[in-house]
Amino acid sequence: MLSKKMQKMLNDQINMELYSAYIYWSISAYFHSMNLDGFARWMRLQGQEEMTHAAKIFDHVLERDGTVTLAQVKGPPTSWKSPLAACQAALKHEQMNSKRFNTLMDAALSEKDHASSTFLQWFVDEQVEEEAQTSALVENVRMVKDSGGALFMLDRELGARQLGPEEGA
Ligand SMILES: [Fe+2]
Ligand SMILES: [Fe+2]
Numbered sequence: 001m002l003s004k005k006m007q008k009m010l011n012d013q014i015n016m017e018l019y020s021a022y023i024y025w026s027i028s029a030y031f032h033s034m035n036l037d038g039f040a041r042w043m044r045l046q047g048q049e050e051m052t053h054a055a056k057i058f059d060h061v062l063e064r065d066g067t068v069t070l071a072q073v074k075g076p077p078t079s080w081k082s083p084l085a086a087c088q089a090a091l092k093h094e095q096m097n098s099k100r101f102n103t104l105m106d107a108a109l110s111e112k113d114h115a116s117s118t119f120l121q122w123f124v125d126e127q128v129e130e131e132a133q134t135s136a137l138v139e140n141v142r143m144v145k146d147s148g149g150a151l152f153m154l155d156r157e158l159g160a161r162q163l164g165p166e167e168g169a
Pocket of ligand 1: 049
């Protein structure tokens with residue numbers, strides 16, 4: 001059984017994962033409007049992955065006899081001043097999410113809720129990967145600078161992204 005505090009924090013994180021999906025889809029739409037279809041695909045798949053995160057937490061709350069309370073998801077920004085700014089926004093969002101999972105893990109440990117801490121460990125590890133891949137993306141875009149040719153090549157490369165089977169590719 002989940003404590004009321006853990007239940008609230010996990011419900012808030014379901015909302016945040018859905019908001020993450022919203023941000024990535026919004027960035028995807030922005031890239032699509034710039035004819036950067038590879039970037040758009042990468043962001044769209046990332047958003048899809050965020051939805052699977054929301055679903056994982058949803059399942060955990062239900063499995064622990066908790067109550068899922070879905071709240072309104074706020075609207076994400078809809079435009080950025082450059083491809084670099086959009087990728088930086090994604091990185092900043094992942095960094096913020098990593099902090100949230102640290103806070104969630106702290107709460108689970110202090111309550112000796114081992115089922116939640118084991119569950120949350122997956123997200124702590126996942127955030128390391130997500131920050132690393134988003135940070136690499138930012139660096140790649142930074143290197144492109146004003147070269148349209150290099151941006152085109154990077155777009156082609158990002159467009160090859162696939163999701164793993166559990167991420168619903
Ligand atoms: Fe996530
Ligand atoms: Fe993420």
